[in-house]
Amino acid sequence: xxxxxxxxxxxxxxxxxxxxxxxxxxxxxxxxxxxxxxxxxxxxxxxxxxxxxxxxxxxxxxxxxxxxxxxxxxxxxxxxxxxxxxxxxxxxxxxxxxxxxxxxxxxxxxxxxxxxxxxxxxxxxxxxxxxxxxxxxxxxxxxxxxxxxxxxxxxxxxxxxxxxxxxxxxxxxxxxxxxxxxxxxxxxxxxxxxxxxxxxxxxxxxxxxxxxxxxxxxxxxxxxxxxxxxxxxxxxxxxxxxxxxxxxxxxxxxxxxxxxxxxxxxxxxxxxxxxxxxxxxxxxxxxxxxxxxxxxxxxxxxxxxxxxxxxxxxxxxxxxxxxxxxxxxxxxxxxxxxxxxxxxxxxxxxxxxxxxxxxxxxxxxxxxxxxxxxxxxxxxxxxxxxxxxxxxxxxxxxxxxxxxxxxxxxxxxx
Ligand code: HAM
Numbered sequence: 369x370x371x372x373x374x375x376x377x378x379x380x381x382x383x384x385x386x387x388x389x390x391x392x393x394x395x396x397x398x399x400x401x402x403x404x405x406x407x408x409x410x411x412x413x414x415x416x417x418x419x420x421x422x423x424x425x426x427x428x429x430x431x432x433x434x435x436x437x438x439x440x441x442x443x444x445x446x447x448x449x450x451x452x453x454x455x456x457x458x459x460x461x462x463x464x465x466x467x468x469x470x471x472x473x474x475x476x477x478x479x480x481x482x483x484x485x486x487x488x489x490x491x492x493x494x495x496x497x498x499x500x501x502x503x504x505x506x507x508x509x510x511x512x513x514x515x516x517x518x519x520x521x522x523x524x525x526x527x528x529x530x531x532x533x534x535x536x537x538x539x540x541x542x543x544x545x546x547x548x549x550x551x552x553x554x555x556x557x558x559x560x561x562x563x564x565x566x567x568x569x570x571x572x573x574x575x576x577x578x579x580x581x582x583x584x585x586x587x588x589x590x591x592x593x594x595x596x597x598x599x600x601x602x603x604x605x606x607x608x609x610x611x612x613x614x615x616x617x618x619x620x621x622x623x624x625x626x627x628x629x630x631x632x633x634x635x636x637x638x639x640x641x642x643x644x645x646x647x648x649x650x651x652x653x654x655x656x657x658x659x660x661x662x663x664x665x666x667x668x669x670x671x672x673x674x675x676x677x678x679x680x681x682x683x684x685x686x687x688x689x690x691x692x693x694x695x696x697x698x699x700x701x702x703x704x705x706x707x708x709x710x711x712x713x714x715x716x717x718x719x720x721x722x723x724x725x726x727x728x729x730x731x732x733x734x735x736x737x738x739x740x741x742x743x744x745x746x747x748x749x750x751x752x753x754x755x756x757x758x759x760x761x762x763x764x765x766x767x768x769x770x771x772x773x774x775x776x777x778x779x780x781x782x
Contacts, residue, residue: 376479376487387685388490391519391669391676392472395492398515399470402507404494407469409451415441417450421654423623424555429477431487444476447666448493449624449648450655456497457657465498465660484640484671492643495664497652502595505628505647505663506602512632512643512665513608519672520681523611526642530630531618533646535593536585539616543581553577557585558619585617595628624648632667634675642675643667694780695743695763696723697734703749710749710758717777739763745780 373379380388399406415432431444445451448471456463471493479485494511496504509528516526533554540553552575560568560582572579596614603609620629629646633639645665653659676682694714698707707723714721722741724734731750738746748759758776761768771779 376481383685386688394515394518402511404468404470412442415443421624425621446477453651454655456652457655467497470494490669492667497662500661502599510606527635528612529615545581558621691742692722693719694745695738696747698749699729
């Protein structure tokens with residue numbers, strides 16, 4: 369029997385959680401700032417939701433299960449898009465246009481844990497439904513960039529690599545690929561960067577594909593599609609053109625994408641993708657809803673945290689932990705009897721108040737404890753408290769005043 373956490377999961381101690389919450393609050397602020405409303409769905413879904421349209425890659429990584437004695441197959445959610453499309457479909461014709469939703473769900477994928485890949489992770493999802501034009505694609509990309517910029521990243525650190533499924537397919541077919549090989553070729557292209565060149569050539573030949581059909585993808589960056597021309601114009605409007613480039617080696621592994629697709633990467637190609645997304649115009653209809661265009665992305669916390677730490681933009685979280693407004697200590701029997709009541713008074717006044725649980729009359733020791741918490745003030749229930757007086761010490765300036773109960777809150781809040 370071992371009592372370790374399962375492989376690929378994380379325990380979040382307070383500082384770890386503070387670091388993740390710092391990232392999440394940049395995500396949430398950027399979403400709200402851009403007019404997206406927050407949603408959440410179930411952590412598990414019917415297995416079929418993923419097998420219909422997510423594609424082989426993700427299906428092979430599902431944690432699936434049945435309840436004891438049951439015969440329905442479920443899966444822990446590996447991504448949010450099918451849930452979101454299902455929720456949109458359930459609203460049917462009452463869905464407003466546009467619908468702008470975001471969420472920060474946890475996801476589960478039975479992948480081999482490695483740098484940037486875990487079995488449980490958080491993913492920020494930003495999705496816009498009902499707008500056919502690439503202006504929506506630009507708006508979701510701009511929202512992603514707003515969050516990254518808030519976290520301290522610049523266009524020198526990050527690149528949004530933008531592509532289009534139709535352009536990629538046309539390039540492959542023009543290069544001599546047979547129509548029936550298209551899905552296999554797209555799958556290969558998606559994984560190309562993750563394997564050595566000779567293995568890639570081997571895999572292409574195994575699939576009966578001439579590896580030379582992939583050569584144009586190394587240097588083709590021209591916008592050769594109406595959607596991309598519109599998108600380029602829109603990206604300029606949002607003033608984010610310098611963060612973005614066209615790169616037709618991006619195809620995305622998920623099967624539901626229909627048009628523009630993109631990935632956000634560290635600019636030097638370090639690490640896996642920070643985010644991935646694109647258009648999935650057919651998915652809501654597939655789940656029984658109206659035919660409605662959609663575009664969005666998912667950004668995971670794991671790779672992003674690695675990139676932020678590497679650039680010195682995210683610490684271990686210790687400096688992000690909340691510090692108390694006031695720390696209460698008692699150095700006498702009257703104080704001991706009144707400490708809980710004092711803390712309660714302060715908390716009721718909306719002050720972040722902590723207390724010492726030590727039983728010592730050594731005020732020096734107690735103040736050392738107070739200073740360790742980085743509290744702004746210490747309230748000392750000492751000698752003076754026998755006369756009903758509170759000693760309040762400002763722990764950074766070391767200024768000290770003796771106050772009556774009636775003046776305590778006002779002084780601490782000033
Ligand atoms: P995805 O490319 O599968 O897309 O995932 C998006 C991001 O989630 C990745 O770029 C990565 O940062 C993070 N991620 C994925 N798997 C893992 C893992 N095992 N460990 C850590 N991080 C991971 C989707 O999931 C789409 N549903 C995104 C989307 C939303 N498309 C439209 N709307």
